[in-house]
Amino acid sequence: MRPVDYGRDPLASPKPRKEIPVVAAERDLVVEDPATGFCGAVLRCESDTVVLEDRHGKQRVFPLRAAAFLLDGKPVTLVRPKAAPAAPKRTASGSVQVAGLKARVAAASRIWVEGIHDAELVERVWGHDLRVEGVVVEPLHGIDDLPGRIAEFGPHSGARLGVLVDHLVRGSKEARIVDAVRDPNVLITGHPYVDIWQAVKPDVLGIREWPVIPMGQDWKTGVCTTLGWGEPADGWRRVLSAVRGFRDLETPLLGAVERLIDFTTMPTG
Numbered sequence: 001m002r003p004v005d006y007g008r009d010p011l012a013s014p015k016p017r018k019e020i021p022v023v024a025a026e027r028d029l030v031v032e033d034p035a036t037g038f039c040g041a042v043l044r045c046e047s048d049t050v051v052l053e054d055r056h057g058k059q060r061v062f063p064l065r066a067a068a069f070l071l072d073g074k075p076v077t078l079v080r081p082k083a084a085p086a087a088p089k090r091t092a093s094g095s096v097q098v099a100g101l102k103a104r105v106a107a108a109s110r111i112w113v114e115g116i117h118d119a120e121l122v123e124r125v126w127g128h129d130l131r132v133e134g135v136v137v138e139p140l141h142g143i144d145d146l147p148g149r150i151a152e153f154g155p156h157s158g159a160r161l162g163v164l165v166d167h168l169v170r171g172s173k174e175a176r177i178v179d180a181v182r183d184p185n186v187l188i189t190g191h192p193y194v195d196i197w198q199a200v201k202p203d204v205l206g207i208r209e210w211p212v213i214p215m216g217q218d219w220k221t222g223v224c225t226t227l228g229w230g231e232p233a234d235g236w237r238r239v240l241s242a243v244r245g246f247r248d249l250e251t252p253l254l255g256a257v258e259r260l261i262d263f264t265t266m267p268t269g
Contacts, residue, residue: 108159162260
């Protein structure tokens with residue numbers, strides 16, 4: 001007598017389903033569409049589709065759906081790759097931009113620069129960084145009375161003072177003035193250029209080099225006359241508008257300003 005087949009035992013444990021791997025459709029991943037036999041590398045994903053290109057350069061578009069492709073002969077489900085995390089935004093100085101920056105009460109420490117142009121250039125490149133720290137940049141309109149101005153400010157450990165000086169080279173008038181300052185809460189840095197304009201790289205302005213202006217002649221006026229830039233106010237607008245970030249400035253100025261920022265934002269205590 002032949003045994004009767006009653007089918008699968010309803011009390012038996014269910015047979016485990018085989019998991020289909022989920023694979024990100026990264027560029028150059030080689031897969032096959034089993035329905036058509038088309039085999040190609042992933043070019044890109046567009047909405048709910050994937051574009052494959054075979055070795056002959058032929059491209060085809062397939063929908064992204066469960067267990068629709070073969071990878072090394074085994075079924076897989078392709079999904080859109082996760083977007084790479086966005087790179088942090090950078091400020092003009094190259095530092096990481098602080099999102100949602102709100103106005104901060106000004107710190108007691110200050111950075112002094114010689115003139116309005118110096119202040120505007122520092123703001124153009126380091127403005128965001130300084131607002132994060134609450135450090136204010138103030139123009140001095142010259143440093144002839146620098147020791148007296150420092151005495152009036154009264155620097156101390158909780159209110160440091162940084163000073164940026166133009167044309168700070170050995171033997172100059174500026175160097176003699178700076179040498180007279182002796183205060184641990186004051187840091188004076190400088191650059192070798194006659195004026196802050198010269199700290200902008202010439203190629204940024206479309207010139208081969210900054211012109212040499214004879215002693216006794218106003219430097220900015222001489223530069224504008226030589227280059228055909230009009231009046232000094234016109235020349236400065238040209239210079240400032242050409243600066244997009246720290247890469248447009250010469251290294252001595254970058255180092256001088258960064259040192260002042262570090263000094264004036266150093267934790268107290």
